[in-house]
Amino acid sequence: xxxxxxxxxxxxxxxGDSAVIKCTYSDSASxxxxxxxQELGKxxxxxxxxxxxVGEKKDQRIAVTLNKTAKHFSLHITETQPEDSAVYFCxxxxxxxxxxxxxxxxxxxxxxx
Amino acid sequence: ETGVTQSPTHLxxxxxxxxxxxxxxxxxxxxxxxxxxxxGQGPQFIFQYYREEENGRxxxxxxxxxxxxxxxxxxxxxxxLELDDSxxxxxxSSMGPxxxxxxxxxxxxxxxxx
Numbered sequence: 001x002x003x004x005x006x007x008x009x010x011x012x013x014x015x016g017d018s019a020v021i022k023c024t025y026s027d028s029a030s031x032x033x034x035x036x037x038q039e040l041g042k043x044x045x046x047x048x049x050x051x052x053x054v055g056e057k058k059d060q061r062i063a064v065t066l067n068k069t070a071k072h073f074s075l076h077i078t079e080t081q082p083e084d085s086a087v088y089f090c091x092x093x094x095x096x097x098x099x100x101x102x103x104x105x106x107x108x109x110x111x112x113x
Numbered sequence: 114e115t116g117v118t119q120s121p122t123h124l125x126x127x128x129x130x131x132x133x134x135x136x137x138x139x140x141x142x143x144x145x146x147x148x149x150x151x152x153g154q155g156p157q158f159i160f161q162y163y164r165e166e167e168n169g170r171x172x173x174x175x176x177x178x179x180x181x182x183x184x185x186x187x188x189x190x191x192x193x194l195e196l197d198d199s200x201x202x203x204x205x206s207s208m209g210p211x212x213x214x215x216x217x218x219x220x221x222x223x224x225x226x227x
Contacts, residue, residue: 006155034216043117043203043218044156089155095211100169101148103155 002027004092006104013080014112021107023090024072030092033066033073034101038087047088048075080111115140117206117219125225126194134189134222136204142217144168144210145187147179148203150221156203162187163210191224199226 003026013019025033031052036044050057050064050073057064061080066073077084087108091101118137126132138145144163148156158171162181176192185206191198201223205216 004155036218041220043205043220045218046215049215091155100146100158100161100171101156101216102158105155106153 002030002092002094002102004090004102004104006090006107008107009105010108010110012110012112015080015082017080019075019077019080019084019109019111021075021088021090021109022072023074023092023104024070025092025102026071027092027094028068028071029094031095032093033064034091035062035064035075036089036091036103038089038106040086044089077109080109082111082113085109085111117142117204117217119202119204119219119222121222122220123223123225125227128194128196128226130194131190131192132194132224134191134202134204134224136187136189136206136219138185138187138204138206139217142206142208143185144207145181145185146205146207146216147187147189148205148218149173150201150203152200159189161210168210194226196226199224 006023034049037047038044063076087106090104120135146161147159150156160170161168165181178190180188201221203221205218
């Protein structure tokens, strides 16, 4: 089955700096890669996603890149703000009858004011 | 538009007992998936329900079972609770079972087994 590894497990940045979180996946058939933000006491919230026919996607301060050959994808957050502090999860899945998301182990992002 | 609601928010059970967790899907969503999130880990897929039938299952034993009702709400049942079942249980709904539909997660039920 699919295996997703995520790095780093913790990341501290100064407000206004950029943050990068990286994930690798094992199943070359995976074709959908969402990123979730989870705040304390809440469920994961989808912040951006990318499909395998696209190499990069951007939404305001957030961008995701995908390298299918190397089987890795990354989340980039620019101009970080204290409210960006949360746990971020990457995930991967393949088309099929059930969209079983395989999640990474998470990155605790802390934005220091 | 209401989101995904789960009940209860917290629950304490004794080893060997049975538990039922409930989930109301977001309006317009007909598919419900359940995930288990242990402390400090990413969520793990338990199973998905679509059209009131199980539509895919992760690596969880049969004592984890579920139901989906005609209004698309769902239940997760766990029998013979073990200490390792202590976790946050997340319900996610979507407009369909395939990857082109986005998931909306609820805030979860925190289950503690003592």
